[in-house]
Amino acid sequence: MNKNSMSYKTSQFLMFAGVSTVLFCGVVIIPFVYGLYLTFTSWDGVSRSKPFVGFANYAAAFADHDYWVALGRTLIYSAIAVILINIVAFLLAYMVTSGVKGQNFFRAGFFIPNLIGGIVLGYVWQFVFKRAFAALFGVSLLGTTGPNAMIALIIVSVWQYAGYMMLIYVAGFMSVSKSLMEAAQIDGCTTSQATWYVTVPLMRSSFVQCLFLSITRCFMVYDVNLSLTNGEPAGKSIMAAMHVYNQAFTYRNYGTGQAEALILFIVCAIVGVTQVYIGKKGEVAA
Template sequence: MRKESFWTKTKLFLIFAGPSMLAFTCFVIFPFIYGIYLTLTSWDGISKTKEFVGLANYITTFQDEAFWTSILLTFKYVVCVVILVNVIAFLLAILLTSGIKGQNFLRAGFFTPNLIGGIVLGFIWTFIFGRVLPNLSFLESIPIFQKSWLSDPNMAFWALVLVATWQQSGYMLLIYIAGIVGVPKDYIEAASIDGANAKQITWYIRLPLMMQSFVICLFLTLTSAFKVYDLNLSLTEGGPYGTTKMASMTIFDTAFTAHQYGLGQAQAIVFFVIMLVVAVIQVFAGKSKEVEA
């Protein structure tokens, strides 16, 4: 091939990658950098001047008890959702690959909640928790069903976990099914010819070869649980009394409700760093256990 001149190269790059890179620069790179500058100011989002305050916003963030309460709550939520979603999805995946009738129909059915956004799902469940559950007479004797889950701080948290689990298990189920089906048949045959029993095949052949599915599912559930906002907003609105306010909602409220853009952005950066560290640890821990088929 003939050598391309600098102008040909530039022209080609701009034609093909130009639109994407322009939009990406305008809406991601530039705001990201501008956001770091914002954290060094005490801007309220309205006034013309942005007063430079140095690292004051970060110091406030680190000392802000409400912020760390919401981070801790988010952690608790992430742990509960990640465990419940993955355990349920994995067990369901085993059930739906065991050759029962209608498994393709069921697989599609369990996925349905993922077609619908957190806002609508939250409202559907507001109705279930607020109107249906308190109305079931046979549940009256069980203490946790005596009043609406959404009016009790502790139960409202579990309501969020329950809805998130209900929604996401159908999604992860698909990935686990792909993983289970993707283990080559001849490996299992070879192992059983070599005298491995069912338990050994599961532990030494199936699970290691499925490691990639676990890494993907954990990563997806982890990051989506960290970022939860829609469901939080429509199901509990952070209530009762702000007890279920997760990190995203706290950041949103600091910036747009309390008009502290600088502080809100500092919280967002701290949140980002925490999430990044957790996600990186998870991916590396998982990758080290992965086996090539």
């Protein structure tokens, strides 16, 4: 058979990538495009008709005060959580690659929260914040004020993701050759100077990756939000993703919900891509 013929190429492509293409398009590409169409309709979730309403959903999204409050709340939460996650993860990674006793045990231990889904984690922590805090300090961190609920969410997020980001930083530390460190020390650097001026700049891609992962995950937080606070007290801890879910599936404003999801996606993509762009620009080649 002629290897350049169209039929050969088509059969090869379908044999290896046919199923993938169908599945990928079926759950990602088609829903994405169809979702764009839905933002111009006022579908109620039940009826077959999807009346065309133009930009009304976007107007509704921009006028939805609760949505922008939730989005602002998500930005604050993400900013604090991302910084804390990366500081904790970096320090842990530094300590578990320094040759301390039992470092493999610690690596494995810090990763444990990532094994368990957000729903279960949220309930475990709800018990900690409500019962154990009440027993220890006399007050519960949940169900009192909005800022308290936000603090609880941030604590859980840091606890949840620090171990995962730690492993990425560990990979970064290990990818920097030991001889560079030694050379710097022979030239008169102390260990901490060598780490700060030689190893850390070479780990730039680890930072970019960790920041990107933690930004996107914090932005889209839903599971922990649902199980830990469920938006309580009085809707003061509803994050953007939860607002979108409620808008679409609880209040059945599917078109508006989809428009708000799209805005959320664009904000998140801009933040994430800008971060990667800035991070990659000054990358040092090892």
